[in-house]
Amino acid sequence: MCGIIGISSYPDVATLCIPMLQSLQHRGQDGCGIMTSDGKDYFLHKKEGLIFDVFGEKEVKKLPGYQCIGHNRYSTTGISSKINLQPLLTRSLNGWLGLVHNGNLTNTEELTKRLENEGSIFQTTTDTEIIMHLMAKCKTKHMPDALICALEQVEGSYSLIAMDKQYLVATRDPMGFRPLIYGKLNNSYIFASETCALDVIGATDIKEVLPGQMIVVDSKTNKLEVIQAFKPKKLNRCIFELIYFAKPNSEIFDHETYVVRKNLGKILAKEFPVEADVVIPVPDSGIAAAMGYSQESGIPFEMGIIRSHYQRTFIQPTQALRDLGVKMKLAGVSSCLRGKRVVIVDDSLVRGTTSKKITKMLRDCGAKEVHFRISSPPTVSPCFYGVSMPTKQELIASDKTVSEVRKYINADSLAYLSIEGLSKVVGNGFCNACFSGDYPTNIPLGLEKLAIRKI
Amino acid sequence: MCGIIGISSYPDVATLCIPMLQSLQHRGQDGCGIMTSDGKDYFLHKKEGLIFDVFGEKEVKKLPGYQCIGHNRYSTTGISSKINLQPLLTRSLNGWLGLVHNGNLTNTEELTKRLENEGSIFQTTTDTEIIMHLMAKCKTKHMPDALICALEQVEGSYSLIAMDKQYLVATRDPMGFRPLIYGKLNNSYIFASETCALDVIGATDIKEVLPGQMIVVDSKTNKLEVIQAFKPKKLNRCIFELIYFAKPNSEIFDHETYVVRKNLGKILAKEFPVEADVVIPVPDSGIAAAMGYSQESGIPFEMGIIRSHYQRTFIQPTQALRDLGVKMKLAGVSSCLRGKRVVIVDDSLVRGTTSKKITKMLRDCGAKEVHFRISSPPTVSPCFYGVSMPTKQELIASDKTVSEVRKYINADSLAYLSIEGLSKVVGNGFCNACFSGDYPTNIPLGLEKLAIRKI
């Protein structure tokens, strides 16, 4: 998963981009980058680390200009991570071009093979570079046209922002997998993955880039044009954005994230009630759903687990520390838990390892019973559209029954929201392949193995 | 405010100390340090920054040994901050000695004058160095005795841990201002400001260092001795530790922090009810009290404000950004606020500037009414016992009525918990000088001006 930003016609644009990228930090913490232009030259800085690690006064000084694109990356494992940082900047017949991308193409293998056969060379392992190759091979000097020409050849999910000397272009795939919105700040057009990034700078007139749309800003005239570049297909917006990924104060796909999550908790309480003394969220992911569960069930809500704000650590815990089970990130509040029957609510259960540790922590703090409630259906299939997930083998629900999972995490009870319950809250138009295994596009056989490495 | 740690007889003691200091990071974020000993030499590393900035693999390698003291510092402003980092390490007739200190002495002016007249030189501006001077002037080679001799001359608050080649000594002033607890991990004795630091490593047998007590661990024999070094005086434990400072999962002064805070919210709801649609906490400080207010009033609780986990910034926002009112730390969740009458709960209201911004943010997000509720009485007098606070002039409640403050922060209503309400929850034995102006010790006239710089 990644966060992307695009800004046109704003003085000292890098200083505006930084708080926006910071507000999208939850979409990617492994690296980030900003590329600016003053209409003549391009300036690029990208590095592994969080925004405040990567961008200080010194770096900002080296990013002059009024136009920019920015990126937060949730990087894959392995040696290649550094080369894959974005924005990607390439030169072709049409001059220099920068690109930032959130999403995942599903026909990369075929495209790569074709390009390699034509003698192309690759310097990253990103989908983004493939798109730039395709653009360079389109016989047009007009960047938005080249982008359309390239995207007509790809399958899968993409929200992306491209920038050359004349244009800033934002577009979203015809199934609408990933979010992308835009607004205005004074005379500038601002693009971002989520509304929270526009709220932080006070941008207004916020709208969705609709599936298949392309928004073209001409930096010479500061005119914005909305083009329906691709025929919209059946809507397949990512349900996981609403369940977990987006920030609680963002509005995603015309839904208010926080409200959706609370309602999922309410339906969950209706579907799987339990006699208990207290409802506890796994912070921060389960807070809204736990609130909903509490309100619907009437069982009191408590912040029975606290999360450290200083959890980053650069020291490998020694074996001794590991044996002590040093818990650096989450801590139970015994006074909420001692002697209580606890409902613990989280948004999802992926491998089961964290849930197992949480159950143990709750019992160590004195909980009498632990009832795990998950505000989404069992995750049984990996995502090929941009959410980083383990392989099918590692998804505990892919080959274990609910009862077996319960046993593994050592809870007194475990229940997941039903797919129907989920639909009741969000309606139609969502990709739920991770819960159903029904992928809305072809998935090449070889791709599944790579699931964990491609984002 | 500061956080302190002491550990005896644990192999690779620095690696154990680091997660403990991390769990006390809320007590001081400006600098930190660890001093270890292998029984022969001393090793010290201290630097400005958070634990994970200051201590990496490389630094830990240079801190061998089995005994240590550690410190988190909430530093004062100005050039002197770097020289005041702790542990402080000095050499005297009795050899090398390390000290970490949480608290604030009130007769430093007089002590400093006396020492300077005797020809002493100072290399820091800390109380801690004064104690070390006094120890060096006591005619004893026995470190615990020297510490007693020195502390008999001081007034004010201190929880401190001293370490030389033979002893690890922890002590707490006879009024018990600051917390200090200890426990066991295998054969090691572990001292810390709060229980959360012992929980994180799984230490057991946790007890308070009682006011006036001195705990002496002989590192040669690993024997622990409890001495009533000073006659306990009237208890004056810091009420602010319970209201705000300590972690919600810590037990402080025999009270469960989270429960206390929730009960403060309940009493507040009884004392100052209001017709409203939703109770919102200021995160994270107001969460428990807001929960109590909600439970007592029956008004639904919502997480209507979210706090960024990545708020650190090394870039000074430009004036342009400041004019945009870029809000990097707190963000409102419109879906909880739009059209609602909002009760917003915080633990305290100091200068009023943050509360004013929060009110504006809530209204910007659509709140119809904003009712501010503070789960402590008006803060009218600065603290001279270790809590960093503005001068009296800057404390908005020191010269404004509640109604004037309400107007300043632009809320529809404002109410503070009464001193009586506070007592109902916590009982007796607390210093509440910040609310009452009744200081339990003499305060030299000159000190008030320094309030903000002495911690």
Add this chain to the structure above:
Amino acid sequence: MCGIIGISSYPDVATLCIPMLQSLQHRGQDGCGIMTSDGKDYFLHKKEGLIFDVFGEKEVKKLPGYQCIGHNRYSTTGISSKINLQPLLTRSLNGWLGLVHNGNLTNTEELTKRLENEGSIFQTTTDTEIIMHLMAKCKTKHMPDALICALEQVEGSYSLIAMDKQYLVATRDPMGFRPLIYGKLNNSYIFASETCALDVIGATDIKEVLPGQMIVVDSKTNKLEVIQAFKPKKLNRCIFELIYFAKPNSEIFDHETYVVRKNLGKILAKEFPVEADVVIPVPDSGIAAAMGYSQESGIPFEMGIIRSHYQRTFIQPTQALRDLGVKMKLAGVSSCLRGKRVVIVDDSLVRGTTSKKITKMLRDCGAKEVHFRISSPPTVSPCFYGVSMPTKQELIASDKTVSEVRKYINADSLAYLSIEGLSKVVGNGFCNACFSGDYPTNIPLGLEKLAIRKI
């Protein structure tokens, strides 16, 4: 100018590469990189800075493997410098490939145009990337063959080392512009720009890679094969390597650098004698020639100028400091200069600005007369084969007579070695375009302007 390294079959190869790159640091100080392989994966680290800035314990740990290529870069100005660091690593139909390059192609414009027209995209502004594009378009899976196929299309100078999973390949252009040598250390083959890099690790059996030769090491079998890949053309070895660039303890093009330089000084003394009291070198570039001048003329040699070993500075001198003429790098030794008639010897005179400052410094230290002697002919034309030089306009000798230059630098006399004198020392087979303007290859009209930016 750059320095390149290649090593096959050596355990922990990165630790061997580092002292070698350090010994080639004089060939490029702006950035450096190492790429290793363990036969399965590739590991790459490159960054702006000197070797000891870029490679510490941590970086070396992330470079496992037994095969490597390394690079020191003398970077161009402007924003593109970071993206041009080498080794360059690209993926094509034939898998991943790494390349390091010393030299400069002269038909890049034409090649770039052709590649761009075919839809290629570029991520650097280096010649090296062009070669990699050409290789990818050759219809062969055999890397050495692809390299031959690519190089048949290029003109200009190159010494380069390529590495994929099977082969380590070193080659040198048919005119032999840049040096490239190899040797053995135990069972490993070691390639480097200069012999000093092989001496530092004690490698033996040192030979030149001859012009047009390709040396192929198969990492599976550890067999080395010497191929005459290109028909040698008229020898055009870079005379500047001998005059200035290579280290005094390197043997370059079968000449001993130090001896050549001393002999240039001797001939210079014969051609342009002068009555004087002392011969002084500009350190370190003029030392050997000054020695020769002194020995031939009988005028005593003195180290009348010393050079700081700590000249690196990250602080921009303020205008005040600039006005004071703070001289950080060179300092005169008054006791050698006071009242003396001084012969000052340097290897070349490019812009004249440094020579002007040196003359002033000598006079400030009391020199009575200053006679400048240059151990090479006037530099009148820029180099297009890999030596970084100013544009023709900035070369002071391009449009000024010797007498005008003398006046500009304010010396009492000035003399340059004659082209004939140069030939007497080094013989034939050298490119001396910088002195004569006779370029051994076609130079596109547009290129001259770029002279300073292409290396």
Add this chain to the structure above:
Amino acid sequence: MCGIIGISSYPDVATLCIPMLQSLQHRGQDGCGIMTSDGKDYFLHKKEGLIFDVFGEKEVKKLPGYQCIGHNRYSTTGISSKINLQPLLTRSLNGWLGLVHNGNLTNTEELTKRLENEGSIFQTTTDTEIIMHLMAKCKTKHMPDALICALEQVEGSYSLIAMDKQYLVATRDPMGFRPLIYGKLNNSYIFASETCALDVIGATDIKEVLPGQMIVVDSKTNKLEVIQAFKPKKLNRCIFELIYFAKPNSEIFDHETYVVRKNLGKILAKEFPVEADVVIPVPDSGIAAAMGYSQESGIPFEMGIIRSHYQRTFIQPTQALRDLGVKMKLAGVSSCLRGKRVVIVDDSLVRGTTSKKITKMLRDCGAKEVHFRISSPPTVSPCFYGVSMPTKQELIASDKTVSEVRKYINADSLAYLSIEGLSKVVGNGFCNACFSGDYPTNIPLGLEKLAIRKI
């Protein structure tokens, strides 16, 4: 050994101090610091590393003011090095005081014992702190008087500069062990260890601070006063400053360093001639003496060894590299050495290990004979006045004859300059304890062991 700087009344004084400290970098490479004052506050930055590592734009910004002292430190081994960085800044009855010190006291043990018995605490292990303690105990508010009062109690060597809000004071011990000079730049007074630091900024009117003198600059009036604070004793200027330590372009103790060194080489040639083909210096320490040897003997001088300018390394060479004998710092120039009878000249021979390696390197490069010539007498006794040296046991000449040393370093012949020869060049008034064992002050028995750690 250390380098010290003091500047009065110069705007943005830190930017002036940095090139000066850089020019004294040879006097201490382990750490450095600058303390400035704007007349109201003090600003201090000190850290381990070279000047250009420690002081960047950011650090300079935090050092405002017009008055400063600066220090380069050659640090001792062990954990205490960081705490010993200078300037030292302490507060006493008389306010804040900064001090920088070059030299070594010889009665520290006795002074420390006395101060500790009076209850003083120490935070460093430097002599400098002792002086500051003594100053605080003097009953005077006038800083220059306090400094005189303190220095009357010490024995040994010191050149030091003190600074408080009113005065900048420089003083030199009555035997004149260490150099200290001053000059003027516009209206500012500038103090430094060597003249090279004044030359670099173009200061004029350079004079010595004479033994026992104190120079007092009143920052309020910008008046300079010269006081003969202490009765001069028998002159004992450090002969090693002239032989090795000071920069070749400095004038030290009224002698021109370069000339002295060359003359030492000339006398050496007269005392110990040898049939040979070439005279080679060990760079850079032996250059001037080798030049003298060559001129006197008529044997040609050659730069047969070159020294790397990039020798710093942060990587521990692996055992493999060590076995290869990787030579990172010095490299032989075979073309000067092959088949030759070589006279190799160095300024001193301390442990013999480096000389042994050099002999081997020369032979590896083809030298037929190696004749070592040392331009100073055998070093037989450690220095207690500020030159870092090994213990007596480690000084190879302390218990080996010249013939035994020759055998150890494997030279064909070895000769040292005689003490008489040395006197011929420099005259009287020098401490030559390191060659004679005649110490000009009492040396406490215990001190010898510490020789290597006290500087």
